[in-house]
Amino acid sequence: MTRALLIALAGLSYLLVLGPILIVIVTAFSPTEFFVFPPPSLSLRWFAAFFETESLRDAFVRSVWLAALSCVCATVVGTMAALAIARRRGWVFTTLQSLFLAPLIFPAIVFGLSLLLFFKLIGGVPEFPGLVIAHTILGTPFVVRAVSASVLAVDPVLEEASASLRAGPLRTFRLVTLPLIWPSIISGALFAFILSLGELNAALFLTGPGVTTLPIEIFSYLQFQGGQLVIAAASAVQVGIILVLVVAVERLIGLRRIVRSPS
Amino acid sequence: MTENAYQNADVRFERVTKRFGRAVAVRDLSLDIPQGMFFSLLGPSGCGKTTTLRLVAGFEQPEEGAVYIRNRNVTGVPPFKRDFAMVFQNFALFPHLNVAENVAFGLKMLRVPQVQRAEEVRNALVLVKLEGFAERYPKQLSGGQQQRVAIARAIVMKPVVLLLDEPLGALDKNLREEMQVELRSLQRQLGITTVFVTHDQEEALTMSDRIAVMRDGLIEQLGAPREVYERPATEFVATFLGASNLIDAVAIGSENGRSLVEAAPGRFAIASTGFSAGQRLRLAVRPERVRIRPIGASGLPATVREVVYRGAATHLFMESKGLPLIAFLQNDTGASSGWQPGQAVSVDFEPDSVVVLDRTRSA
Numbered sequence: 001m002t003r004a005l006l007i008a009l010a011g012l013s014y015l016l017v018l019g020p021i022l023i024v025i026v027t028a029f030s031p032t033e034f035f036v037f038p039p040p041s042l043s044l045r046w047f048a049a050f051f052e053t054e055s056l057r058d059a060f061v062r063s064v065w066l067a068a069l070s071c072v073c074a075t076v077v078g079t080m081a082a083l084a085i086a087r088r089r090g091w092v093f094t095t096l097q098s099l100f101l102a103p104l105i106f107p108a109i110v111f112g113l114s115l116l117l118f119f120k121l122i123g124g125v126p127e128f129p130g131l132v133i134a135h136t137i138l139g140t141p142f143v144v145r146a147v148s149a150s151v152l153a154v155d156p157v158l159e160e161a162s163a164s165l166r167a168g169p170l171r172t173f174r175l176v177t178l179p180l181i182w183p184s185i186i187s188g189a190l191f192a193f194i195l196s197l198g199e200l201n202a203a204l205f206l207t208g209p210g211v212t213t214l215p216i217e218i219f220s221y222l223q224f225q226g227g228q229l230v231i232a233a234a235s236a237v238q239v240g241i242i243l244v245l246v247v248a249v250e251r252l253i254g255l256r257r258i259v260r261s262p263s
Numbered sequence: 264m265t266e267n268a269y270q271n272a273d274v275r276f277e278r279v280t281k282r283f284g285r286a287v288a289v290r291d292l293s294l295d296i297p298q299g300m301f302f303s304l305l306g307p308s309g310c311g312k313t314t315t316l317r318l319v320a321g322f323e324q325p326e327e328g329a330v331y332i333r334n335r336n337v338t339g340v341p342p343f344k345r346d347f348a349m350v351f352q353n354f355a356l357f358p359h360l361n362v363a364e365n366v367a368f369g370l371k372m373l374r375v376p377q378v379q380r381a382e383e384v385r386n387a388l389v390l391v392k393l394e395g396f397a398e399r400y401p402k403q404l405s406g407g408q409q410q411r412v413a414i415a416r417a418i419v420m421k422p423v424v425l426l427l428d429e430p431l432g433a434l435d436k437n438l439r440e441e442m443q444v445e446l447r448s449l450q451r452q453l454g455i456t457t458v459f460v461t462h463d464q465e466e467a468l469t470m471s472d473r474i475a476v477m478r479d480g481l482i483e484q485l486g487a488p489r490e491v492y493e494r495p496a497t498e499f500v501a502t503f504l505g506a507s508n509l510i511d512a513v514a515i516g517s518e519n520g521r522s523l524v525e526a527a528p529g530r531f532a533i534a535s536t537g538f539s540a541g542q543r544l545r546l547a548v549r550p551e552r553v554r555i556r557p558i559g560a561s562g563l564p565a566t567v568r569e570v571v572y573r574g575a576a577t578h579l580f581m582e583s584k585g586l587p588l589i590a591f592l593q594n595d596t597g598a599s600s601g602w603q604p605g606q607a608v609s610v611d612f613e614p615d616s617v618v619v620l621d622r623t624r625s626a
Contacts (some may be wrong), residue, residue, distance in 0.1 A: 051522060144301075155353075155355065157351055157352075157353065157355040158355050158358075159321075160322055160342070160349075160351070160355070161349070161351055161355035161356075161357070162357075162368070163341070163342040163343045164343075164347065164348060164349040164369075164417075164426075165343075165348070165368050165369030165372055165416070165420065166343050166344075166369055166372035166373055166420075167343055167369075167372045168341075168343050169343075169370070171372065172343075174367070176357060179359045180358070180359060195620060233603075239327060
């Protein structure tokens with residue numbers, strides 16, 4: 001009885017999470033002019049429309065670049081921060097830890113506004129670099145969290161063992177620490193990438209005419225042009241990219257796990 | 264120390280002090296460890312033995328004094344530039360590398376060419392009887408095998424000094440005793456100067472050429488195992504290394520080149536001399552040196568409280584005028600059998616099995 005209830009609850013949860021996404025993706029393949037569900041047949045018509053619409057295509061390419069760049073920056077900054085603070089104690093490092101995690105709890109819309117004002121104050125920053133900075137800051141906490149956890153799981157004695165075998169700090173990092181924490185660096189980077197790809201709130205303040213991201217473009221497209229199905233195709237492309245990345249990372253890290261703990 | 268001993272010291276501490284905040288881990292330590300010696304640092308946790316080892320490695324730096332490895336002052340030199348190798352308490356094998364890669368790690372750092380490296384790794388694995396395990400990962404090995412990999416990884420470096428930080432602590436009892444003998448014969452075979460940290464007195468006695476018994480950052484006594492065990496200098500050493508009967512006594516005179524002392528149970532002779540009459544002494548007698556005879560024989564009168572059969576030996580717990588006494592009797596002859604709790608007995612010991620402890624440093 002309880003078991004049946006739990007299964008039903010789990011099923012409902014999955015339905016609520018996955019249902020809407022599935023509807024959007026299936027709809028993206030619809031040949032019809034307007035939303036009909038289920039679609040009578042399948043076509044790539046709306047994907048073609050998406051890539052033929054210049055504003056959407058530009059925004060898409062820009063978003064992917066933005067996500068890639070800010071993901072790299074956030075990963076570098078976040079990993080370095082995690083390495084520096086994860087094992088240390090004392091109020092200085094506790095404070096630093098909180099500061100690095102602050103963007104997680106800070107409303108992104110307020111953050112976007114404050115960043116815009118800050119950029120104005122220092123004399124203006126072009127839109128794209130501004131967006132990279134914003135998304136780097138928003139993505140960093142995910143990397144810090146993921147990497148900190150795995151740095152704490154690395155026995156510091158391994159680094160001493162490495163030093164006892166004549167490896168200097170850099171080689172110890174490259175040959176011992178990094179191989180042990182890189183799965184978490186990759187998963188932190190993945191989060192930063194996905195966050196940037198879908199981020200709307202901060203981007204609202206930092207984009208300008210001609211320099212928009214895909215979420216902004218989708219937003220305004222829906223507001224002013226109402227073409228729902230091309231937007232479904234845009235969403236499907238986004239979901240597709242994320243899925244490919246997640247599967248790739250899972251295989252990468254999963255494989256690594258198999259190598260590391262063969263039973 | 265003579266000039267010669269100084270020349271041959273592979274590890275040398277010169278008035279080294281190490282503090283952690285307000286706590287002093289090592290106090291004004293001066294020490295020479297000659298080439299090829301198996302040297303043990305023995306003591307309870309917090310006595311400074313591990314800190315001493317880490318000072319050799321460079322994982323800790325002293326506040327005062329200097330540390331030398333084979334006549335090179337390494338004070339302030341980072342660990343990776345010092346000529347030592349170490350076997351860590353929990354082995355500290357790299358989990359992402361297989362056995363051969365673990366052993367080859369240090370040789371790679373020394374830029375030993377590939378061919379020679381493979382050769383040396385193979386030899387080291389043969390030495391620790393792990394040939395055929397080269398491709399395994401640490402997680403696929405038993406504790407004893409991991410231990411051997413850790414040893415191979417250290418000795419393949421041909422270090423001036425090998426540091427062992429309680430390397431047997433993680434193994435179960437049988438394996439530990441086996442590894443003690445193996446490690447010791449390996450060390451003899453290679454002739455590597457070795458510093459061994461342990462809190463296990465039997466391990467220290469079994470393996471060492473010399474033992475330094477440490478307490479509160481100081482060396483209480485330094486000597487060969489037999490010397491430290493049979494002639495403990497202080498009450499701490501007498502009780503930390505095995506059991507001892509501790510007896511307070513007063514010197515009352517001398518006869519036949521021996522001193523006569525008076526303790527609560529009565530008078531007896533000790534081999535040490537040079538005490539003034541009335542001088543208070545703290546004496547130690549090892550339980551296996553205590554002899555028991557039926558009451559009426561010469562000696563101190565005592566009453567048996569407890570008889571504990573321990574297989575190889577029988578432990579007798581006795582009391583003599585308020586003074587507790589223990590005797591360990593070998594179960595090889597009839598000497599140990601037949602004693603009953605409550606029985607009155609006569610206790611004595613050879614004058615030269617009584618050790619006079621240094622009272623100024625007693626606990």
